[in-house]
Amino acid sequence: MKITAQEEYGLRCIIQLARQTNGEPLMVRDIAEREGLSIAYVEKILWTLSRSGIIESVRGPKGGYRLTRPCSEISIGEVMRALGGIPSQEEICGQFTGNQETCVHHDKCDLQPVWVSITDFVHSVFDRIPLSQLLQGKLEVKMVQMTAKAPANLAG
Amino acid sequence: MKITAQEEYGLRCIIQLARQTNGEPLMVRDIAEREGLSIAYVEKILWTLSRSGIIESVRGPKGGYRLTRPCSEISIGEVMRALGGIPSQEEICGQFTGNQETCVHHDKCDLQPVWVSITDFVHSVFDRIPLSQLLQGKLEVKMVQMTAKAPANLAG
DNA sequence: CACATACCTGACTTATTTGTCAGGTACTGG
């Protein structure tokens, strides 16, 4: 379970935009410098984000990028999805088909409930954290413990 | 946040071993057939798992692989870690350093608490599910909702 | 309207992950 470069750098770039309180667009060059990334790479990442409508560009002198909505109304989850993000359960099962066209387990998969639970949870966590919350210093995220159990009639 | 092929197929292979109730080793060929994977690929995956000591091989005729402990004493988390698994917080911060040697954010990173919370949680979920629980039909995993908040003095 | 600024975008290179191949080693049975 890996965090991709797209996700990490994409979130970091959009956090830079969220920091921009005066409403003026922020240049790619500035973002690249602040994050220690190349201009070309930041352009590519921001282009991806702008296609999803989360950010928009302003061309010409004094141009740059800015959020299309206040940062309190944009969740991390939305950004993650725009960046490729966490797969849905269908995507997971459709992705690992081995040598076959479809997964050999069909709907009798022991692993599927695990992936579904984890990914659903991660989605729900990310959907509840707006960008604004990341800017307020050390964010505290508390998560109550889960329980896992098989149907009682089969347990033993 | 992607599930890797190693994790998916590694877990599926070890589930096949966990199904083997008579204590006899299971051949690579059988696993490959049941999972729709090539023999060579399954060999590679099982070799990785055997290096970590979770499974062991029996050579020669009637040989194969088996778990080194009862499946009730092996957690998914342990298997995931053997397969590359979920990164620790240090690994995440050390991985995305852009053009620099180290991440430009040092310890003032807005994103770090998010990754730490999520990965800690995922670890704790996986560590609590033993392989035996996966075999008992449809596993139910319930997770109570999390809360996220910034320190009150900075909120607004 | 010319020019500088700064975004736009597809093609390309490089790195990493995924999956295969080939030849080797250990064990068992006759």
Next chain:
DNA sequence: CCAGTACCTGACAAATAAGTCAGGTATGTG
């Protein structure tokens, strides 16, 4: 002690992700 079975292992090939390059387009200023 020979032959067949089945694991062992490094090197290679293919696919995907990460990151760069080059030339283009829109906008504001004098």
